[in-house]
Amino acid sequence: MLFYLKYFNHDVEKLHELISFFFEKIETENPATFTTSLLPAWYSTTVNRLEKLESQLTHFLSLSKDDKTAIIKAFSNGNIIGTLFSNKTRRYAHIPVASDFKKTNADGSFDNSIEVFLNELFVDNLYIGQLGKKDSTFSKKIGCNLGNHFIGLKDSHAVSNEDFSLCPFCGIEPIKMINSEGRPDYDHLLAKGDSLFVFSSINLKNLVPIGDHCNGKKSSQHLLYSDKARTTRTISFYPFDATQNPYELYHFELICKEYPDYSNLWKGKWEVNIKPNVSSNRRIADKIETWNRVFNIKSRYEEYLEIHGKSMLDKILRTIDSSKPDLLMELKSELNNLLTKVYLYDYIFISTEEGLIPKRIMIEWYLKDEAYLLSYLNFKKLMPANQININSTLFE
Ligand SMILES: [Zn+2]
DSSP states (O other), X not given: OOOOOOOOOOGGGHHHHHHHHHHHHHHHHOOSSOOGGGSOHHHXXXXXXOHHHHXXXXXXXXSOHHHHHHHHHHHHHTTOHHHHHHOOSHHHHSOOOGGGGOEEOTTSOEEOHHHHHHIIIIIIIIIIIIITOTTOHHHHHHTOOHHHHHHHHHHHHHHTTOOOOBOTTTSSSBOOOHHHHOOOOEEESSOOSTTSSGGGTTOGGGEEEXXXXXXXXXXXXXXXXXXXXXXXXXXXXXXXXXXXXXXXXXXXXXXXXXXXXGGGTTOOEEEEEEEESSTTOHHHHHHHHHHHHHHOHHXXXXXXXXXXXXXXXXXXXXXXXXXXXXXXXXXXXXXXXXXXXXXXXXXHHHTTSTTHHHHHHHHHXXXXXXXXXXXXXXXXXXXXXXXXXXXXXXXX
């Protein structure tokens, strides 16, 4: 991913905390019956009851001691999100899923009742029915919802001059504008569907705003397993990591596969590579690999260059004075200007300037290839006759 977000504390975290609180009570007090004293105080002091949740927690208490312990352990191990993203050692190799709870009874019959219960509790009721719904009973109880969380998250970034308006995973698509377009999608980093990572379905540390396209790409891939069947564990950039931003850890390399010229309408064909700044850093290389596998970043940047490279250069040419004697110098000076003053390799530029990375690497390539710039100026009939590059006439 391109940049990290600051984790933002907000009342919508209370739903996940309610479950943590309840499980802790079960472990320490082992009660036989459900009462609201097993829930945090805010639950009883606010209006309305989460009736379905109360009945599900009552059902939980009726499960065997072993089943209760196993569920609480899975909940605890499945919610150390930041650790799971950077650690794939044996201890963290398996991330608990609801389907772990399928079992065969003593009489040989198949039993998925706990698996079904976990999906109903965490996904159907708590996420879809409560946290994900704007006017749910939970929203009414705490007086806010995920939309308010998004506004708070945005504002907290604006306050510290690290505002963002782009998808942090790609930087080439905007995050929806909440008032006119609706709340942006929140991606479950660990997917909640298909009987998978249900335990973190309402944990805000597992939920991050994302662009529509990246969200679509992500739905068919896992961040922490390199295959669909979840046999090979891997690591990934974690969106709320508080360390060096990802863009400070790698650099991009642009290779021209087909020279942009008359024959391909000056679009060219490109190859983009992403390399760790410290070439021996295998962990960063693994995170880059996950980023590209899940979000198809290299191909998207390559196509971005094909689509936007020519028009970007055309627009730049419109801004320079064509009466100047040395147009090539004028153009190069403007390209340098863009790199050092407009498309800065810095958080606020990367998080708000659409396509900054592909634009930058394209400009760097232009600056390295003077012959190309001359041929393009010639094609645009901007070069005086005495400066026409011999090679460039071949393209016409
Ligand atoms: Zn995106």
